[in-house]
Amino acid sequence: MVFEKDLNLDATELRLGLPGSSKESLRISNKRALPDMNDDSGVAAAKKCDQETAPPTKAQVVGWPPIRSYRKNSLQTKKTEAETSGMYVKVSMDGAPYLRKIDLKVYKGYPELFKALEDMFKFKVGKYSEREGYNGSEFVPTYEDKDGDWMLAGDVPWEMFINACKRLRIVRGSEARGLGCVV
Amino acid sequence: MNMNYFPDEVVEHVFDFITSHKDRNSVSLVCKSWYKIERYSRQRVFIGNCYSITPQRLIARFPGLKSLTLKGKPHFADFNLVPHDWGGFVYPWIKALAKSRIGLEELRLKRMVVSDDSLELLSKSFPNFKSLVLVSCEGFTTDGVAAIAANCRFLRELDLQENEVEDHRGHWLSCFPESCTSLVSLNFACLKGEINLASLERLVARSPNLKSLRLNRVVPLDTLQKLLMRAPQLVDLGIGSYVDDPSSEVFSKLKAVIQLCNSIRSLSGFLEVAPCCMSAIYPICENLTFLNLSYAPGLQGNDLTKLVQHCRKLQRLWILDCIGDKGLGVVASTCKELQELRVFPSDPFDAENAAVTEEGLVLISAGCPKLNSLLYFCHQMTNAALITVAKNCTNFIRFRLCILDPVKADPVTNQPLDEGFGAIVRSNKSLKRLSLSGLLTDQVFLYIGMYAKKLEMLSIAFAGDSNKGMLYVLNGCKKLRKLEIRDCPFGDVALLQDMGKYETMRSLWMSSCEVTLGACKTLAKKMPSLNVEIINESEKLESEQLEFSFDDRLLVDKMYLYRTLVGDRKDAPEYVWLL
Numbered sequence: 001m002v003f004e005k006d007l008n009l010d011a012t013e014l015r016l017g018l019p020g021s022s023k024e025s026l027r028i029s030n031k032r033a034l035p036d037m038n039d040d041s042g043v044a045a046a047k048k049c050d051q052e053t054a055p056p057t058k059a060q061v062v063g064w065p066p067i068r069s070y071r072k073n074s075l076q077t078k079k080t081e082a083e084t085s086g087m088y089v090k091v092s093m094d095g096a097p098y099l100r101k102i103d104l105k106v107y108k109g110y111p112e113l114f115k116a117l118e119d120m121f122k123f124k125v126g127k128y129s130e131r132e133g134y135n136g137s138e139f140v141p142t143y144e145d146k147d148g149d150w151m152l153a154g155d156v157p158w159e160m161f162i163n164a165c166k167r168l169r170i171v172r173g174s175e176a177r178g179l180g181c182v183v
Numbered sequence: 184m185n186m187n188y189f190p191d192e193v194v195e196h197v198f199d200f201i202t203s204h205k206d207r208n209s210v211s212l213v214c215k216s217w218y219k220i221e222r223y224s225r226q227r228v229f230i231g232n233c234y235s236i237t238p239q240r241l242i243a244r245f246p247g248l249k250s251l252t253l254k255g256k257p258h259f260a261d262f263n264l265v266p267h268d269w270g271g272f273v274y275p276w277i278k279a280l281a282k283s284r285i286g287l288e289e290l291r292l293k294r295m296v297v298s299d300d301s302l303e304l305l306s307k308s309f310p311n312f313k314s315l316v317l318v319s320c321e322g323f324t325t326d327g328v329a330a331i332a333a334n335c336r337f338l339r340e341l342d343l344q345e346n347e348v349e350d351h352r353g354h355w356l357s358c359f360p361e362s363c364t365s366l367v368s369l370n371f372a373c374l375k376g377e378i379n380l381a382s383l384e385r386l387v388a389r390s391p392n393l394k395s396l397r398l399n400r401v402v403p404l405d406t407l408q409k410l411l412m413r414a415p416q417l418v419d420l421g422i423g424s425y426v427d428d429p430s431s432e433v434f435s436k437l438k439a440v441i442q443l444c445n446s447i448r449s450l451s452g453f454l455e456v457a458p459c460c461m462s463a464i465y466p467i468c469e470n471l472t473f474l475n476l477s478y479a480p481g482l483q484g485n486d487l488t489k490l491v492q493h494c495r496k497l498q499r500l501w502i503l504d505c506i507g508d509k510g511l512g513v514v515a516s517t518c519k520e521l522q523e524l525r526v527f528p529s530d531p532f533d534a535e536n537a538a539v540t541e542e543g544l545v546l547i548s549a550g551c552p553k554l555n556s557l558l559y560f561c562h563q564m565t566n567a568a569l570i571t572v573a574k575n576c577t578n579f580i581r582f583r584l585c586i587l588d589p590v591k592a593d594p595v596t597n598q599p600l601d602e603g604f605g606a607i608v609r610s611n612k613s614l615k616r617l618s619l620s621g622l623l624t625d626q627v628f629l630y631i632g633m634y635a636k637k638l639e640m641l642s643i644a645f646a647g648d649s650n651k652g653m654l655y656v657l658n659g660c661k662k663l664r665k666l667e668i669r670d671c672p673f674g675d676v677a678l679l680q681d682m683g684k685y686e687t688m689r690s691l692w693m694s695s696c697e698v699t700l701g702a703c704k705t706l707a708k709k710m711p712s713l714n715v716e717i718i719n720e721s722e723k724l725e726s727e728q729l730e731f732s733f734d735d736r737l738l739v740d741k742m743y744l745y746r747t748l749v750g751d752r753k754d755a756p757e758y759v760w761l762l
Contacts, residue, residue, distance in 0.1 A: 063262035063669070064644070065531050065560060065587050066618075068319065070345040070373065072531065074454075074478055086426075086457060103457070106426050 397421025515550025569603025632659025701735030
């Protein structure tokens with residue numbers, strides 16, 4: 001049709017749709033090729049798909065598979081959590097008759113960890129300062145790191161700590177002096 | 184014999200026994216007298232599309248209204264196909280009800296936009312308000328929830344299911360006054376933030392009627408143990424965090440208290456879970472009728488299988504596909520009472536690890552004769568399997584199959600899955616809801632039109648070859664109420680063939696099909712009882728407008744039409760065109 005040629009309808013994709021969406025692949029005979037729909041990252045990626053001659057990798061089609069966003073979001077956060085299984089470490093306390101084991105992944109930071117230890121062993125951690133370590137308490141939390149060194153718990157960022165910590169030991173304050181600095 | 188000789192009160196008393204919405208609607212159509220009696224005595228109203236009627240007309244017709252159920256956005260909004268501010272706002276409803284003399288006691292909303300203001304207004308306007316159920320809603324924060332807790336003095340039910348709620352670090356739970364002792368059901372599993380655990384314990388302690396409690400993931404195991412001590416009468420439990428050292432004292436206490444909870448029939452949650460702790464749950468498994476582990480990806484196939492072996496009385500099971508085909512085999516041999524099965528994908532985008540296939544489904548169909556409702560996400564399906572399932576199960580009311588690769592053929596024969604689905608509809612004469620997937624031609628729609636005579640809701644994606652497909656369905660499925668179609672080659676011819684059909688349906692959704700703007704305009708013009716909405720989110724639109732000024736040949740990306748008694752809605756955003 002002359003009219004169509006003039007307006008060049010195909011090239012301008014005369015549709016009220018999201019930019020980049022293409023219907024071409026849906027019309028290939030009976031056997032429908034994997035739909036070349038826009039993925040979550042939008043136009044650029046869709047164009048990239050058009051240019052590649054290799055079969056499109058599983059471009060994520062909007063709204064497919066049909067799972068509620070709420071469920072999708074929960075699974076995504078939990079997948080990353082579930083992948084790294086629990087980080088159980090032994091905890092000993094000077095003077096206590098037996099050791100305990102805790103999962104470091106359960107805690108979000110030092111305050112929660114120390115609270116849990118305090119509850120478990122019935123002691124108080126005391127106030128932390130960078131310069132002096134833990135003041136005002138009989139007991140101090142220390143840990144053995146991957147190098148086999150005994151460190152004062154609380155100095156390094158939490159994420160670094162849980163990855164480095166192999167076991168925990170709650171020592172009497174008197175023994176802890178001298179453990180203040182690392183470097 | 185003529186009921187018109189009975190005084191109104193007698194007729195009304197008879198109507199008290201008629202509880203289903205459908206039946207009450209039918210009763211109201213018999214004659215003017217019955218219409219009048221029915222409307223004054225009606226207490227519960229269900230509105231499947233909030234735009235089909237206005238709150239004012241609802242209030243005028245049913246002055247005795249106590250319980251209202253409203254649904255807003257179309258179903259495909261669940262899958263991000265509808266923009267967030269498309270509509271479905273509850274505020275105008277609450278405002279109108281608050282102004283009236285309606286003594287609202289129960290409000291149930293699905294897929295609606297709920298603001299904190301609405302919740303606050305709701306909480307302050309109805310002194311007898313008892314029950315709030317929000318499913319897949321959005322737009323509110325924990326401040327709104329706090330208003331409900333603080334102001335609804337006789338609250339029995341606060342049920343938040345799968346809502347997107349912004350957490351405002353307020354202590355909504357602590358807003359329940361000490362005088363609130365009426366709670367029967369509390370579900371806050373979808374809230375992400377911290378709560379005051381001590382407040383929760385006190386609340387449960389002063390709620391002797393509490394039967395249903397679903398916790399969120401910040402509630403740790405030791406709090407769970409304390410809560411169960413206070414509420415051993417629970418019937419429905421949703422566990423938040425279930426992580427502890429099995430050798431700990433707390434865990435022993437939990438094991439002991441669980442033995443006392445012999446009323447629990449429904450179990451869900453395990454939002455955070457240590458598999459080694461699951462053995463404590465076994466004693467309650469014996470009596471469970473509903474088990475939902477679909478939010479517990481921390482449990483592997485083995486853990487799930489071990490647990491399920493104890494659940495002989497299970498009627499409904501929601502689970503992740505990591506249970507595997509073998510695990511489903513265990514379900515099939517253990518759960519002989521099973522009626523409903525939902526298998527969700529633990530990794531929706533992973534094609535590598537095929538967790539469940541057609542084999543699992545076949546095992547279930549062979550082992551569970553009472554199966555009537557299925558939602559099954561899998562990596563592949565064969566015609567042979569579906570035909571076997573159709574032979575084994577003839578009681579399906581709901582059959583939803585989702586093959587993760589949208590156009591996958593039968594991997595054994597390379598054929599479309601027309602015959603398989605055809606067998607399903609042929610042998611399941613009571614089928615009301617069907618979702619299709621996989622490679623499908625017009626043939627499957629021929630079968631659906633021929634056999635699915637009771638079908639009310641049909642969901643189609645990436646299927647069919649031509650307009651014939653859609654026409655088979657529209658012509659054959661006399662009971663069809665909701666039809667939703669995406670990415671199918673159905674166009675104007677199918678859309679316009681029988682325009683009157685849409686007046687017998689609640690709604691039609693078509694996206695990424697081949698319907699033109701012109702056809703939508705024609706439909707809208709010829710059918711004033713329908714609202715025809717076009718959703719355009721295109722950035723290109725403005726330049727297109729300049730060049731083509733709404734050419735009727737434009738293919739429409741998203742069309743949603745629904746029957747209504749009240750014409751165009753006034754709250755549509757800019758990008759929604761009401762034709």
